[in-house]
Amino acid sequence: MAAPALVMLTHGSTDPSVAEVSHHLRYGLQTIRPSLEVNAAFIDHCPPTGPQVVSHLVGRGITEIVFVPLQLSAVTDHDPAIDAVVERVRATHPTVRFLAARPVGPEACLLRPLDERLRSALGTAHATELDGLVLSAEGRTDIRGLAMLARRARQWGTHHRLPCVLATSDGSSLGVAAAIESLNSQGRRHVAVGSFFLAPDQEFEAQARLALKYGAVAVSAPIGVDDDVLDLILARYAFAAMDLLTDDEDIRESLAVPVSAFGI
Numbered sequence: 682m683a684a685p686a687l688v689m690l691t692h693g694s695t696d697p698s699v700a701e702v703s704h705h706l707r708y709g710l711q712t713i714r715p716s717l718e719v720n721a722a723f724i725d726h727c728p729p730t731g732p733q734v735v736s737h738l739v740g741r742g743i744t745e746i747v748f749v750p751l752q753l754s755a756v757t758d759h760d761p762a763i764d765a766v767v768e769r770v771r772a773t774h775p776t777v778r779f780l781a782a783r784p785v786g787p788e789a790c791l792l793r794p795l796d797e798r799l800r801s802a803l804g805t806a807h808a809t810e811l812d813g814l815v816l817s818a819e820g821r822t823d824i825r826g827l828a829m830l831a832r833r834a835r836q837w838g839t840h841h842r843l844p845c846v847l848a849t850s851d852g853s854s855l856g857v858a859a860a861i862e863s864l865n866s867q868g869r870r871h872v873a874v875g876s877f878f879l880a881p882d883q884e885f886e887a888q889a890r891l892a893l894k895y896g897a898v899a900v901s902a903p904i905g906v907d908d909d910v911l912d913l914i915l916a917r918y919a920f921a922a923m924d925l926l927t928d929d930e931d932i933r934e935s936l937a938v939p940v941s942a943f944g945i
Contacts (some may be wrong), residue, residue, distance in 0.1 A: 685745035685778075685922045686718040686738050688786035690731055690763055691752075693723030694882050700727050702880040703751065705906045706914065709914050713911060718743065722761045729943045731766040736773060745778045746770075747921045749914050752784035753791070753879055753904070754830060754849070759784065780828065782921035787818070787829045790909040792837050798901035799875045806899040812870035814843050815897070817888050818877040819859065820851025827853050830877070837875065844869065857888045861895045871898050878903040879910070 687710070689703055703721035707772075710719045716899050722734040738746060742825070759767075759781055767781045772863040795816075803811070831847050831854070838845025843868065848860035855863065857874065864872050874892040878885040881903050889900045904910065 683743075683778075684717055685747045685925050686720065686722065686743050687914075687918045687922075688731065688734055688738075688746055688748050689719045690722050690724065690748045690766060691750065691753055691879070692760075692882065693725050693727035693760070693864055693872060694880075696881065696883075697725050697727075699880045699882045702903075702915035704906050706751075706911065707913070709908075709911045710914060714878060722766075724760075724766060732759060732770055732773065735770045735777070739774050739777055742777075742793070744776065745922075745925045746780075747925070748779070748781045749917045749921075750781065750784040751879055751914075752821060753787055753877055754818070754819050754826050755784040756786045756823060756825040756829055757783060758826075760821050762791050777926055780921045782917040784826075785879075785910065785913045785917060787826060787833050788909075788913055789833065789836060790913070791877070791904060791907075792833060792909040794904045794909060795837070795875045795877060795901065798904065799873060799899065802899040802901045803873060808871070808873065808898040810822045810871040811873055811898065812843065813843065813850050813864035813867075813872040814838055814845040815857060815864070815874045815892070816845055817857050817860075817874050817892065817900075818850070819884055820849055820853070822849060822851065822853055830854075833877075848874075848888075848890050857892045858895045859899060861892065866897070870896075873898055874900040874903050876901045876903050880905065 707721045720734045722731040834845045834847040846860040848857040874897045
């Protein structure tokens with residue numbers, strides 16, 4: 682018996698660089714777990730859609746599928762658009778078993794690639810001074826996600842011994858402009874923005890432009906493809922897939938993920 686298929690689900694974009702992130706993640710996961718069926722699907726703007734991927738998998742005889750939402754800001758709640766996709770494919774394929782895993786979420790391990798992206802941005806901008814940080818996060822968060830993002834901002838600031846303010850694009854906390862202004866009001870004039878986004882989508886681009894307009898010395902690129910992201914996707918998949926499994930030890934072994942992926 683084969684392990685359930687893994688389908689990463691996220692919003693698409695008319696910008697091909699956004700879809701490329703998901704496709705590169707798919708390649709990375711397939712390299713780590715060559716026996717695992719891995720696909721990327723998009724909710725809007727670009728193919729393939731979730732229903733298209735599911736139809737292809739079902740046509741090949743696959744009867745168990747786990748969706749992993751590629752959200753970095755939510756902990757428990759899925760984007761309603763993701764839940765709508767899952768309900769649609771359940772109605773279309775009543776004999777197939779579907780589960781939606783927890784979102785990837787704002788895990789502490791993602792602060793490492795965030796740091797790497799910001800160091801690169803600071804070097805490109807030839808920034809020589811830094812006295813404040815903003816953690817700019819994607820919207821579509823939930824209550825637990827917002828609390829965890831605030832914790833990540835504190836951890837990041839403590840690590841660098843700099844004040845760090847959380848900014849989200851959905852109004853659940855300060856916006857990036859207000860976050861920069863709050864640091865400016867404390868006398869901080871050299872503020873850098875770390876982008877807690879997975880891909881360079883329109884939401885990221887809008888926040889980056891706004892940050893630069895309000896005086897940020899540098900704005901990092903999104904986290905993108907990274908080993909820690911791959912580990913987290915596999916962890917979310919494995920937890921959800923366990924609910925679909927029998928006592929097949931070979932399958933359970935194939936679902937093993939590194940301890941680091943659990944945020945321990």
